Amino acid sequence: MTMTRKLDRRGFLRTGAAASAMTLGLPGIVRAQDYPSGNINVVIPTREGGGADRNFRAFTSVWKEKLGTDFEPGFFPGASGRVGYEIYMGKNEPDAYNLIFGNMGPEVLNWAVQPPSFPLEDYFYFGRVDTDPGALFVGAESPLQTMDDIIAASKERKLNVGTSRMAHPASIGLLALGEELGIEFNLIPLSGGKNTVAGAVTGEVDFSVLTSGSVIAAGDSVKTLLVFGENKVGEGLDNAPNINDAYNMSLPEMLSSRAFAIHQKAADDYPERFDLLQSTFKETFEDPALMEAYVASKGTPEYLNYGGVEECAEFMAAMLELGERYKPLLTGA
Amino acid sequence: MPLDPKDPPRQLGGELVIPVLAVAFTLYYFSSIWNSPWTAQVSAFMVGGILLLVCAMFFLRAILWLSRGQASLGVGNLFSIEDLRTGRIGLIATTVAFCVFIDQLGFTLTTFLFLALSMIILSKGKSPLLIVAISAVMALGGWAVFIWAFDTRFPRGWFEGVMQAVIANG
Amino acid sequence: MGDTATILTEVFFETISFWWVIVPTIFLGLIVGGIPGFSAANTIIILMPLTLSMSLETGLIFMVSLYCSARMGAGIPAILVNIPGTAGAAATPLDGYPMTKQGKGQQALAMTFVASSLGGLLTTIIALAAMPLLARVGFYMHSVEMIVVMLFGISLIASIAAQDMLKGLIAGFLGLMIGSIGTDVVYATPRGTFGFLELYDGVPLIPALVGLFAVSEAFMIIEKRLIITEDAQKAMARPSWHATFEGVGIAFKRWWHITWTSLIGLVIGVIPGAGASIASFVAYQQSRSFSKTPEKYGTGHPEGLIAPESANNGVTSGTLVPLLVLGIPGGATAAIMLVVMQFHGVSFGPSLFEESPKVGYGMFMAMAVSYFLMILTILPLSRYMSRVTTVPTIYLAPMIISFTLVGAFVPREYMFDMYLALAFGVLGYIARRTGYHVAAILIGVILGPLLERYFLWSLKKSDGDISILFSSTLGNILWVGLVLSLVVPIWLDMRRKKNAQKDQEEIPIQ
Incomplete structure (x- = not known):
């Protein structure tokens, strides 16, 4: 067993990532500039070992070669991401050495439902990594096997629909679908993706909506x-059609969309640093x-x-607008 | 539950602390959900309502006992001179200090100081060398597990800084 | 069937050949399980790079044996120093710690090891045999039914409170109220959080656990030189293997008790989302309800220790069932196993046993072999572990405090959690000094949020119609069971008292 090895996980990951980068034969572009002169700290407002963690490690394993420095994640889970953002905005220096890796979908919707303690203009997303649309799914043994089944059943009774939480793009997608079809669905927030899948499979709810990445994982x-x-x-999503x-x-x-964000003040005070972050981020995608x-x-x-600054701003605005529109349904107010 | 009249009066002062805390907390909790949707309220009002009810019954029972002279408002079961003698007050104080200072002094040093100080208080100054040795071993062991091996986000002070530099160069 | 038997035999021998992975992992698991704040789940995360670099088989065996041994490890400090390492071991100190105080720590440990291993082994075999059937349990146990299961556990407050019912209820309901801190599960409205974001997701369990049990206990024990009584000290002065054998004997004599309480664990374990803490409280409550000597519970009664320990190990095998058969992880550790297995390209779910039966059977086999090897490796250690109780309290108390406050910090790495553990420590200390049961508070804190969650899901599903609580057949059966398990002991007790009275009346005549 390799148990005797030193159990420094971050060290492990760093070496692991470096080794894989080397085997891939990456050209290490190191820039002769003052910035960055140290590691970039990244707040991740979810748990270590989760989806954001894996996503972050894969992305920064390439990005760090472009920027010429390491990314050091700090996990601050809690209150649907609020804790991480509050710590980032409240405690971390706006000097472009501190970033946050958030999810523009649910986390921005959260702000629409209950604003954070800081003004929203004080930070902005500048680098979108992925876009993962929400999906509607049934358990393999559910009596409802098609959308037509669902529509027919909902004419007879109000269907219960599992979702990971109310303020989530997938929930909005369902509410919009209900509006379009003139059906009232009863959203049941099952606290997390695991329970949402389980709810649909075991029949706790009639069907569920969730970020599609987690649906694919449910096999x-x-x-x-x-x-x-x-x-x-x-095929991974059973060739299901686009709602539109x-x-x-x-x-x-209706996306779960992970993106890097930065203090507005950092971008204002250190425009050349921010430019470098932006350009290397873009280069990462070309590799x-x-x-x-x-x-x-x-x-x-x-x-x-x-996605760059513009795409992110556009998406954030759309989320805030949708959040505002569905606020009564999402907050029960 | 009738008390045996031969017993010394039951000291109710200490026993009242928990119900008073419970009532205060419940009222605060209610105030925080007064204008919330029903989902936030239903369970809390049920549980809190029962809690207020049992506390009220406890207070009534206490008043009854007090009026009959079966109980007093003494707090002897919560505080006594024994607590000072055994070093319990000292231990509670060092525990609070541990939590307060760990942020500034860092994990390893604070743990060492806490262990050494509280053991010395509890042993009334006997075998200080042994105590210092135990404390040092424990603190260093904690450092090795939590900071060096598992790299947790424990508060770091100068000791952790020095060790990091030593390891990086060594 | 013949095919399955061949696969099973093959897998068994393969698994045994991995003893060199299992044995060191057992020790690792005992350690991380024993440290509050660490668990199998976060250890696997911390060692993720290592786990992922292992071959599929090694990784699988590593994770499964870590899971089992961490579960057993959590019981050790719970018994010896009143620190449950995880919420799943929260019912263990109720009778385990009093045994230690009486100098029977070694017996208690031996008993736990046997109960845990037998319970784990037995439920693993049952789970393997009845997997398709057990996987269906989750299809019937929905939120309505789970409300009743929660109430089984919570009703323990009433039994614990028996001495002074008012004070017991105050403690229990205060716990439930503290457990209600955090956002509501439907609309995420923050409640009773004092403005702390750290409390939005509810009161974190480890700080509550170590504060109420361990920190407050540390303040209490310094009155005496040792945590064990004087008589016990004399007995402990002559360490021997005898106590271990005695513990083993006591446990084996109660094989039937181990069997049925571990089955409670298994059934609760297969329900996605339920967990070891519920199972151990329910098992303890049931064990007490059907006992002939309920008054002995809480004073160091062997059954009071065996019940929660066999149940929480039953949960361990139970959580594998929905993971393997449905692809739904039953708990945090199972969720991480899912991630690791997916990394290796194995997808769980209905097709697993068709596509890679060896993985499916292999996990159960790894569990069975781990339990088997565990009992062999750990039992001899009980003699040495129990020596902890001979450390004078002047050293033990500060160590417990620093060790557990640090443990409170570990799961989320927030300083806040350390302060919270201190606050719970003070609350627990006041409670102990003034005769309120900390266990009653803790049951409320642990089970309260779960009860509320299932309750709100049910009510949201019915649009607020309370009659949904009595809308399912299985639910109604459970309700009847709950009422019976509360009423029957009272009735039995009354009958016993009556008989005793009759006997007494008869004596003078003789």
């Missing part, structure tokens, strides 16, 4: 019927090593999707 115990956006993985195609709607994609790192980390490479 053949569930069947996907609808995607709140483009179905880029095809299926019902002739023009709903913006085929990124795709390989994603495949190696068992991510869904189809969901890798570059």
Whole structure:
């Protein structure tokens, strides 16, 4: 057993990532500049070992080669991401050595429901890593096996729909679908993706909506019927159609979308540092090593999707607007 | 529950602390959900309502006992001179200090100081060398497990800084 | 069937050949299980790079044996120094620690090891045999049914409170109220958080656990030189293997008790989302309800220790069932196993036993072999572990405090959690000094949020119609069972008292 090895996990990961980068034959572009002169600290507002963690490690394993410095994650889970953001905005220096790796979908929707202690303009997302649309799915043994089944059943009774939490893009997708079809669904927040899948499989709820990455991971115990956006993985989501195609709607994609964000003040005070972050972030996407790192980390490479400041701002605005619109349904107020 | 009249009066002062805390907390909790949706309220009002009820019954029983002279408002079961003599007050104080100072002094040093100081207080100054040795071993062991091996986010002070530099160069 | 038997035999011998992985892992698991704040789940995360670099088989065996041994490890400090290492061991000190105080720590440990291993081994075999059937349990145990299961556990407050019912209820309901801190599960409205974001997800369990049990206990024990009584000291002065054998004997004599309480654990374990803490409280409550000597519970009664320990090890095998058969992890550790297995390209779910039966059977086999090897490796250690109780309290108390406050910090790495553990320590200390049961508070803190969650899910599903609570057949059966398990002991007790009275009346005539 290799148990006798020193158990420094961050060291492990660093060496592991470096080794894999080397085997991939990456050109190490190190820039002769003052910045960065140390590690970049990244707040991750979710648990270590979760989806964001894996995603972060795969992405930064390539990005760090471009920027010429390491990324050091700090995990601050709690209150649906609020703790991490509050710590980032309240305690971390706005000097471009501190970033936050958040999820623009649910976390921004959260702000619409209950604003944070800091003004929203004080930070902004500048680098979108992936876009993962929400999906609607039933348990493999559910009596409801098609969208038509669901629509027919909902004419007889109000269907219970599992979701990981109220303020989530997938929940909004369902509410929008209900509006379009004139059906009232009863959203049951089952606290987390694991329970949401379990709820649909065991019949606690009639069906569930969830970020599609987690639905793909659930394998053949569930069947996907609808995607709140483009179905880029095809078979993995049972070739389910896009909600807009299926019902002739023009709903913006309901995404879970991970992105790096930075203090507004850091971008203002250190424009050249921010430029370097932006340009290297973009270069990372142009490097085929990124795709390989994603495949190696068992991510869904189809969901890798570059976005810059503009795309992120647009998405954040759309989320805030939708959050405002559905606020009564999401907060019970 | 009738008390035996031959017993010395039951000291109710200490026993009242928990119900008073419970009532205060419940009222605060209620105030925090007064304007919330029903989902936030239903269970809390049920549980809190029962808690207030049992506390009220306890207070009534206490008043009854007090009026009959079966109980007093003494706090002897909560504080006594024994607590000072055994070093219990000292231990509680060092525990609070441990939590307060760990942020500034770092994990290893604070743990060492806490262990050494509280053991010396409890042993009333006997075998200080042994105590210092035990404390040092424990603190260093904690450092090795939590900071060096598992790399947790424990507060770091100068000791951790020095050790990091030593390891990095060594 | 013949195929399955061949696969099983093959897998058995393969697993045994991995003893060199299992034995060191058992020790690692005992250690991380014993340190509050660490668990099998976060150890696997911390060692993730290592786990992922192992071959599929090695990784699987490593994770499974770590899971089992960490569960058993959590019981050790619970018995010896009143520190449950995880919420799953929260019911263990109720009778385990009093045994230690009486100088029977070594017996208690031996008993736990046997109960845990037998319970674990037995439920593993049953789980393997009845997997498809057990996997269906989750299809019937929905939120309504789970409310009743929670109430089984919570009703323990009433039994614990028997001496002074008012004070017991105050403690229990205060615990439930503290457990209600955090956002509501439906609309995420923050409640009773004093403005702390760290409390939005509810009161973190480890700080509550170590504060109420360990820190407050540390303040109490310094009155005496040792935590064990004077008589016990004399007995402990002559260490021998005898106590270990005695413990083993006591446990084996109660094989039936181990069997049925571990089955409670198994059934609760297969329900996705339920866990070891519920199972151990329910098992303890049931064990007490059907005991002929309920008044002995809480004073160091062997059954009071065997019940929660066999139950929480039953949960361990139970959580594998939904993971393997449905692809739904039953708990945190199972969820991480899922991630690791997916990394190796194995997908759990209905097709697992068709596509890679060796993985499916292999996990159970790894569990069975781990339990088997565990009893062999750990039992001899009980003699040495129990020596901890001979450390004078002036050294033990500060060590317990620093060790557990640090443990409170570990799961989330927030300083806040350390302060919280201190606050719970002070609350627990006041409670102990003034005759309130900390266990009653703790049951409320642990089970309260779970009860509320299932309750709100049910109510949200019915749009607020309370009659949903009595809408399912299985639920109604459970309700009847709950009422019976509360009423029957009272009735039995009354009958016993009546008989005793009759006997007394008869004596003078003789």
